[in-house]
Amino acid sequence: MQNSEWSGGLSGTLSKKCLGCxxxxxxxxxxxxxxCHMCGKVYDSKSMEEKGSFALAFREKEYEEGEDVAAEDLDKVEFVCDSCGAQVVTDTNTTATFCSFCGSPTLISRRLTRQFKPDMIIPFSISKEKAMSLYDEFLETADKVPKDFSSAKVRERIKGIYMPAWLVSGELKTDITATGIRMEDGIQACYDLNRTLTFSLENIPFSGSKKLGQRMFEAVEPFNMKEATDFKTAYLQGFYAYKYDSLPENMIDKIETRIDDYGRECGKKSWDGKYDVASDHYQTALTGVNVKYCLVPVWFMCYEYEGLYYHFVVNGQTGEVCGRLPVKESIAAKAINKFGKITPVLFSVIAAFLIGLLFMVYVTIKSGGNTPMGSPMWWLLFLYSSVVCMAITLPTVYIFFYKRYINKQLKKSSEKSPYELDRRPPVEQYFALNGKINLEKNDRFATALAKTKVGENETRYTML
Ligand SMILES: [Zn+2]
Ligand SMILES: [Zn+2]
Structure with a gap:
């Protein structure tokens, strides 16, 4: 009886329908x-009260065939890549000669097939010259960059592109339960920690274009939303805007994961180092979800090399860079990473023995059988000539290597690359203006354990 009640309750929850769609x-x-993964609406599971929406309130409408383009869209044109399907929008004065994503020169220009009306736009503040010099710095970080990457063909593919971004805002509530342990007068005290954190998050951006992955997007974040302004076609002149091809309601998982991580991040900080937290459990809820559609500026380059795509992305507002280059290390770089500062010594010893060997080949031939290879005399001469050579190779290789490679290479391998892809901004970046963290504490003493030493490395805890 109880069983059927349970399953009835469960299936009742599952079959609830969205009030919107x-x-x-x-x-x-x-x-x-x-x-609702169809339209993005979020409801309270008990009261069915709407708690927000992951969807856009006003989305772009597709133009039917034969339908006239709205007056506000007449000043825009669309280019479609025949090869990769990328669709970019620009103003009628700007042309596109090749696809900035795949490089294909076959572009079809046409009138808009969908409305184009972002809520906001952040204009470019980083110039093309600046973006190019950032690209040169980027190339210098790799040890051996294939020639393609510094060629004009690739350099000219760096284009200013407005990427569609979904800005997600809402109030985040995080309920935390955990066990906190701390020492009190030599006794280990356990507490049941129950905390609720509430704070508002504002304008967390998510990439609306599959051409720019979320990891890369997060790596060049944040964008300063104070500079966002109403969208006008004039901003597109000389630039391109990618049309969105993924909607917020289709990436709810991605959005929730990040929101959830941010809830944990704040939750962990609430311990203030007062406890050793043994087991913690987090439950986050985002209410009042609101999504805005904003175009953000990036200098963008994508290049396919040996079957893999390599990207270079510059935040067009702040100059933050991320990207990846093919990894091809020279033998010297590999050796330095492995052997460190002793590498020049190893190289000069090897060089000296090689020269010594060459010398011995000469001697063996010249002496006409008087010093056969492998004889004690031969070995003696070989060692002697090699050691003499070392007096020349050691300083030469050392000076050459030390100046040119060693310090540079050791620094490079110990430092984190500034171009790394996984660099999500911390949660503080998205706290709402004048936002406060509301922390409710309900920590309760649970048990105390007395600590007794048993043997050398073992301690035993007994409940008091
Ligand atoms: Zn729905
Ligand atoms: Zn293309």
């Missing part, structure tokens, strides 16, 4: 609410 609602443990 009648799509099936699923309970999402990440945000602790019911979510």
């Amino acid at each position: 009648a799509g099936n609602l699923t309970f999402d443990a990440n945000i602790g609410a019911l979510v």
Whole structure:
């Protein structure tokens, strides 16, 4: 009896329908609410009250065939790449001669097939010259860059592109339960920690174009939203804008994961180092979800090399750079990474023995059988000539290597690359203006354990 009641309750929850589009609602443990993956609406699981939406309130409308383009879209044109399908929008005064994504020169220009109306735009503040010099610095960080990457063909593919971004805002509530342990007068005290953090997050950006992956996007974040302004076609002149090809309601998982991580990040800070936290559990919920559509400026380059795509992305507002280059290390670089500062010594010893060997080949031939290879005399001469050579190779190789490679290479391998892809900005970056963290504490003493030493390395805890 009880069993059927349980299953009835469960299937009742699962079959709840979205009040907006009648799509099936699923309970999402990440945000602790019911979510419609069709339209993005979020509902409280008990009261069915709408708690926000991952969808855009006003989305771009497709133009039907034969339908006239709206007056505000007449000043724009669309280019479609025949080879990779990339679609860019620009103003009618700007042309495109090749695809900035795949490099294909076959572009078809046409009138817009969909409205183009972002809520906001952040204009470019980084010039093309600056972007190019950042590219040169980027190339210098790799040890051996294939020639292609510094060729004019690749350099001219760096283009100023407005990328579609979904800016997600909402109030984040994180419930935390954990066990905290601390020492009190030589006794180990355990506490049940129950905390609730509430704070507002504002304008967390998510890439709306599959051409720019979220990891790369996060690596060049943040964008300063104070400079965002209403969209006008004039901003497109000389630049291109990618049309969005993924909608926020299709990337709810991605959004929730990041929101969830941010909830944990703040939760961990709330311990203040007062406890050793043994086991913690987090439950996050984002309410009042609101999504805006903003164009953000990036200098962008994508190049296919030996079957892999390599990207170079510059935040067109702040100059933050991320990218990847093919890794091809020289023998010298590999040796330096392995042997460190002793590498020049190893190289000069090897060089000296090689020269010594060459000398011995000469001697063996010249002496006409008087010093056969492998004889004690031969070995003696070989060692002697090699050691003499070392007096020349040691300083030569050392000076050459030390100046040119060693310090540079050791520094490079110990430092984190400034161009790394996984660089998500910390949660503080997206706190709402004048936002405060509201922290409710309900920490309770649970048990105390007395610590007794048993033997050398073992300690035993007994409940008091
Ligand atoms: Zn729906
Ligand atoms: Zn293309």
